[in-house]
Amino acid sequence: MPVRDTGGVPVPDQPPMSRAYVTADRYVQWGGHLLFAVLMGIGLARAVSGATGSPVPVILGATAVACWYVFGAIAIAVRRGHRERAWVLILLAAWTVLTVFSPDFVWVAFVLAMLCWHFLPLTLAVPAELIVAVVAVTAALREGPVGAGSVLGPLIGIATAIAVTETVHRVVDAAAARDALASELAQTQLRLARQEREAVVLAERERMGSEIHDGAGQALAGIVMLLQSATDPEVEPQRRQAQATTALEMATTALAQTRSFLRDLDGSAVGADGLAAGLQGAVDQAGRLGLAAELHVHGTPAALSEQSRSVLVRAAQEALANTARHAQATRAMVTLTVVGDEVHLDVVDDGRGFDPAQTGSGTGFGLSGLRSRVARCGGAVTIDSEPGDGTTVHVCLPIEAVGGAR
Structure with a gap:
């Protein structure tokens, strides 16, 4: 938001004019108008009172200068552009001619010095200020006794006008920079808030996806396996009936878990005394899927x-479900062990194994979701497996983990 022309010199992009700048600029303009009217009035009064001949030429000249000033002020207020340069230069020339007829208008030099420094580029402002100084000093020497005051007075006045104008420029520019910084800060805060909201939404989406996969998703996968076996005509009718009954029980349990999750938006709660029961539930579900599994617990991780x-x-649940669906295993063992300030969970099976570096045939969400959950609790997941040699899934968590893996 430049307040003066730079004479074509490239400048950085500036923000739009702030309300503070517009208000300050309006006050400066009206102050300049008032000062011009006062100084022109003083000059005209002195010129008329001290005229030795007819004052009509002086009055007409002063009126012409005043009318030109009013015309330019209105034109600039309506639409600013390069027209203020011509307005200032013509006003300077008219004032110079008027001062030749009557040196009493030397007082207007103060306003002209301000206008030149405000509206003209530096390449024109400096010569214009020199002209104002020369005309003012010449008029002062014609009007009063020759002396140092006749020279220093106008020069000091012009220098003061330039200093005042430059100070106003700097104050207004500082206010504009402050407003731009405040606006940029507000935009940054809004952007950060939006990014934070997006991160929260993504985290919640991941949590809900993991809950659905580990709860209802695993149950549905088991139900599909049971129903496929129950509808196989080569399976004995008694066994098919048992598998259909087990599938119904799993569906009922999954429905209850889903309702609890939708009601509380947190289907992952495991009480302080419910860890062993939860692990035993995972083992029992694996048994219903046809995988013989057992649980061993060594220690009590009460501080988890x-x-x-x-x-x-x-x-x-994830490790046993993968074993039942993909590993072609006959047995699995789940071991929970407390060692110092850590708790270790191992799920070992005697299945066909796989290469952990290769992506399996499933969705891939289970293991990735598990790794993410464990990482948020400050732990780590290790998968040890080779084709034909079974699989071991190892989870290590710090005992005092209070991370938000939800």
Whole structure:
């Protein structure tokens, strides 16, 4: 928001004029108009009172200068552009001619010095100020006794006008920069708030996806396996009936879990005494899918946070479900061990194994979601497997983990 022309010199992009700048600029303009009217009035009064001949030429000249000033002030107020340069230069020339007829108008030099410094580019402002100084000093020498005061007085006045104008420029520019900085800060805060909201939405979406996958998703996968077997005509009718009954029980349990999750928006809660029960539930569900599994617990991780307990249960569910669906295993063992300030969960099976570096045939969401959950609790997941040699899924969590893996 430049307040003066730079004479074509490139300047950085400036923000739009702020309300503070517009108000300050309006006050400066009206102050200049008032000062011009007062100084012109003083000059005209002195010129008329001290005229030795007819004052009509002086009055007409002063009127012409005043009319030109009013015309330019109105034109600039309506639409600013390069027209103020011509207006100032013509006003300077008219004042010079008027001062030749009557040196009493030397008082207007103060306003002209301000106008030249305000509206003209530096390449024109400096010569214009020199002209104002020369005309003012010449008029002062004609009007009064020759002396140092006749020279220093106009020069000091012009220098003061330039200094005042430059000070106003700097104050207005500082206010504009402050407004621009405040606006940029507000925009940055809005952008950060938006990014934070987006991050929260993504985190919540990931949490809900993980909950659905580990809860209803795993149950549905087991139900599909059971129903596929129950509808196989080669399976004995008694076994098919048992598998259909088990599928119904799993569907009922999954429905209850889903309702609890939708009601509380948190289907992962595992109480302080519910870790062993949750792990046993994962083992029992694997048994219903045809995988013989057993649980061994060594120690009591009572200091674990609710989120960490939930992660351990979900880890066991995920590992056992993958084993039942893909590993072609006959047995699996789940072991929970407390060692110092850490708790370790191991899920070992005797299946066909796989290469952990290769992506499996599933969705890939289970293991990635598990790693993310464990990482948010400050732990780590390790998968040890080779084709034909079974699989071991190891989860390590700090005992005092209170992270928000929800």
